[in-house]
Amino acid sequence: MLIEPGKLLAQINSPADLKQFRKDQLVQICEELRQYIIDSVSVYGGHFGASLGVVELTVALHYVLNTPSDQLVWDVGHQAYGHKILTGRRDKFYTNRLYKGISGFPKRKESEYDAFGVGHSSTSISAALGMAMASKYKGDGLKQHVAVIGDGSMTGGMAFEAMNHAGVSDTNMIIVLNDNCMSIDPNVGALRDYLTDITTSQTYNRFKDDLWRILGKFSKFGSSAQEVISKVEGAVKSALLHQSNLFESLNLRYFGPVDGHDVNHLVEVMNDLKKIPGPKILHCLTVKGKGYDLAEKDQTKWHAPGKFDKITGEIAKKVYDTPQPPKYQDVFGHTLVELAEENDKILGITPAMPSGSSMNIMMKAMPDRAFDVGIAEQHAVTFSAGLATQGMKPFCNIYSTFMQRAYDQVVHDVCLQNLPVVFCLDRAGFAGADGPTHHGAYDLAYFRCIPNLVVAAPMNEEELRNMMYSASVYDGPYSIRYPRGQGVMPDWRKPMREIAAGQGRIVREGDDVAILTLGHIGNYAVDSCDMLAKEGLNPAHYDMRFVKPLDDELLHEVFGKFKKVITLEDGCLMGGFGSAVLEWMMDHDYQAQVKRLGIPDAVIEHGTQLELHRECGMDPDGIAAAVRTLAAPVSAKH
Numbered sequence: 216m217l218i219e220p221g222k223l224l225a226q227i228n229s230p231a232d233l234k235q236f237r238k239d240q241l242v243q244i245c246e247e248l249r250q251y252i253i254d255s256v257s258v259y260g261g262h263f264g265a266s267l268g269v270v271e272l273t274v275a276l277h278y279v280l281n282t283p284s285d286q287l288v289w290d291v292g293h294q295a296y297g298h299k300i301l302t303g304r305r306d307k308f309y310t311n312r313l314y315k316g317i318s319g320f321p322k323r324k325e326s327e328y329d330a331f332g333v334g335h336s337s338t339s340i341s342a343a344l345g346m347a348m349a350s351k352y353k354g355d356g357l358k359q360h361v362a363v364i365g366d367g368s369m370t371g372g373m374a375f376e377a378m379n380h381a382g383v384s385d386t387n388m389i390i391v392l393n394d395n396c397m398s399i400d401p402n403v404g405a406l407r408d409y410l411t412d413i414t415t416s417q418t419y420n421r422f423k424d425d426l427w428r429i430l431g432k433f434s435k436f437g438s439s440a441q442e443v444i445s446k447v448e449g450a451v452k453s454a455l456l457h458q459s460n461l462f463e464s465l466n467l468r469y470f471g472p473v474d475g476h477d478v479n480h481l482v483e484v485m486n487d488l489k490k491i492p493g494p495k496i497l498h499c500l501t502v503k504g505k506g507y508d509l510a511e512k513d514q515t516k517w518h519a520p521g522k523f524d525k526i527t528g529e530i531a532k533k534v535y536d537t538p539q540p541p542k543y544q545d546v547f548g549h550t551l552v553e554l555a556e557e558n559d560k561i562l563g564i565t566p567a568m569p570s571g572s573s574m575n576i577m578m579k580a581m582p583d584r585a586f587d588v589g590i591a592e593q594h595a596v597t598f599s600a601g602l603a604t605q606g607m608k609p610f611c612n613i614y615s616t617f618m619q620r621a622y623d624q625v626v627h628d629v630c631l632q633n634l635p636v637v638f639c640l641d642r643a644g645f646a647g648a649d650g651p652t653h654h655g656a657y658d659l660a661y662f663r664c665i666p667n668l669v670v671a672a673p674m675n676e677e678e679l680r681n682m683m684y685s686a687s688v689y690d691g692p693y694s695i696r697y698p699r700g701q702g703v704m705p706d707w708r709k710p711m712r713e714i715a716a717g718q719g720r721i722v723r724e725g726d727d728v729a730i731l732t733l734g735h736i737g738n739y740a741v742d743s744c745d746m747l748a749k750e751g752l753n754p755a756h757y758d759m760r761f762v763k764p765l766d767d768e769l770l771h772e773v774f775g776k777f778k779k780v781i782t783l784e785d786g787c788l789m790g791g792f793g794s795a796v797l798e799w800m801m802d803h804d805y806q807a808q809v810k811r812l813g814i815p816d817a818v819i820e821h822g823t824q825l826e827l828h829r830e831c832g833m834d835p836d837g838i839a840a841a842v843r844t845l846a847a848p849v850s851a852k853h
Contacts, residue, residue, distance in 0.1 A: 262519045550680045625668075
């Protein structure tokens with residue numbers, strides 16, 4: 216279905232085209248851009264509310280800035296759809312997040328307007344500051360550097376580190392704080408309360424416009440006048456807000472709050488800020504989902520709703536005739552509550568993903584025992600470690616791709632101290648349409664080298680429950696990884712039992728070739744074995760369950776019987792499960808022909824999980840092909 220842009224938007228293929236319009240036409244352009252996003256996402260799916268909330272800000276930034284020479288960095292990138300549409304990608308926007316299509320996030324190799332590739336939060340200020348410092352070093356005092364960061368991303372420690380540095384950098388940099396009180400779920404923490412205090416102080420808001428005008432008049436009289444008015448402004452802010460201004464204390468000139476949906480005022484403000492030297496922060500108040508009533512009312516649901524009817528708001532869902540398997544995240548959420556009901560030491564921790572991880576199930580059932588710590592993975596891990604030192608059993612749920620951000624804390628604060636923290640890594644393996652910034656490709660490799668840590672992966676929902684129970688009674692660090700999406704067991708509520716750390720299982724006896732799998736992707740091997748049986752081939756299938764420790768007894772059986780072995784994992788081949796098996800084989804003086812299937816040493820782009828597995832040769836057909844190749848007589852291979 217072809218999405219038709221409005222008459223003004225149809226004329227915009229670059230920011231240069233946007234600048235040709237009069238300022239009084241910007242409101243209509245915003246309306247057309249918002250409608251184009253609604254039309255496109257309703258038909259093709261994707262992230263939704265975040266981009267609707269920054270339509271006016273996006274138009275104002277590209278109208279005022281000289282992009283791509285001026286550097287515009289979007290934090291995370293959920294909100295960058297309008298940016299993409301205005302920068303030459305409107306006509307192929309229908310391919311957004313589809314296999315071989317454009318990325319759902321800003322991406323440097325996709326467009327010169329994407330100044331920095333993003334996907335994880337809280338990086339924009341650091342990146343923009345680096346760009347600004349490079350411009351300062353090169354003597355380019357005219358180039359602008361803008362970081363657009365949400366109040367959710369601002370809770371990440373990296374953002375504070377960057378602001379602390381920016382305040383003493385004397386660089387030409389603007390931080391735009393997009394304040395909508397949301398990330399994916401509602402924001403939490405003291406910063407949220409602080410920003411609310413600023414935005415609701417009626418007395419302060421009456422003063423700030425006058426101060427803005429005064430600042431503009433004084434700025435032309437030199438640095439001494441600026442210094443005086445800066446002190447006056449800071450004193451008034453402090454007095455009226457009953458506390459010192461957080462941003463001013465970091466030596467960042469604070470302006471705002473301003474209406475983030477008044478495009479003409481935003482243009483005026485941005486033009487003024489361009490003329491003021493030094494690092495600055497502009498506080499914009501926006502509404503996530505702005506312009507689509509249902510998205511404004513239920514912002515979490517409409518963060519990424521998938522395809523929907525834009526008139527009725529009905530979100531498209533597949534209808535099945537038979538019961539369907541649950542999502543792994545929901546099995547985790549319900550099982551954690553079951554375990555916590557039996558063990559009062561169990562607590563739940565998530566860094567700003569209660570809905571995505573289904574930690575919200577425990578937060579609802581046991582609000583005093585589940586914690587959303589904001590976008591702060593490092594803190595989540597060390598906070599869990601602190602809980603563990605006091606006899607608690609924390610289940611720390613973090614997406615695999617975001618666990619990368621807390622690696623030092625896993626090593627230093629948990630594993631070196633051998634503390635009983637349970638890491639539940641959601642979205643392990645290929646994440647699908649979110650693409651390479653969100654693929655959980657590396658956790659097997661980076662976790663299996665850490666002392667004291669058990670590293671497990673369930674093949675189905677029953678195994679996930681058993682591993683969670685096993686972790687709850689294990690005295691030490693324990694990691695469980697599972698993929699995004701559905702499992703394979705509609706009837707999944709089975710009684711839980713303990714699995715000894717490092718104990719694998721035989722799924723299928725066989726001859727000639729052994730397939731060793733780890734995790735949910737082992738279900739592909741089941742399909743492959745069924746397919747090959749019809750051809751007269753009978754490979755054995757072993758579900759190893761653990762990459763650390765490995766099942767010595769089972770591996771002795773495999774390498775004692777088979778000279779041809781295939782390993783299968785939904786993770787990187789370098790240093791992963793297959794590498795662990797090869798190391799074990801060499802250490803125990805076995806010789807065999809081993810074929811490893813997994814994610815190669817390459818950046819794999821976005822698409823459905825099956826499309827990406829097929830690209831890497833690890834789908835059922837790819838596994839079957841590997842078995843046929845190994846099983847073929849030597850003469851047949853030549």
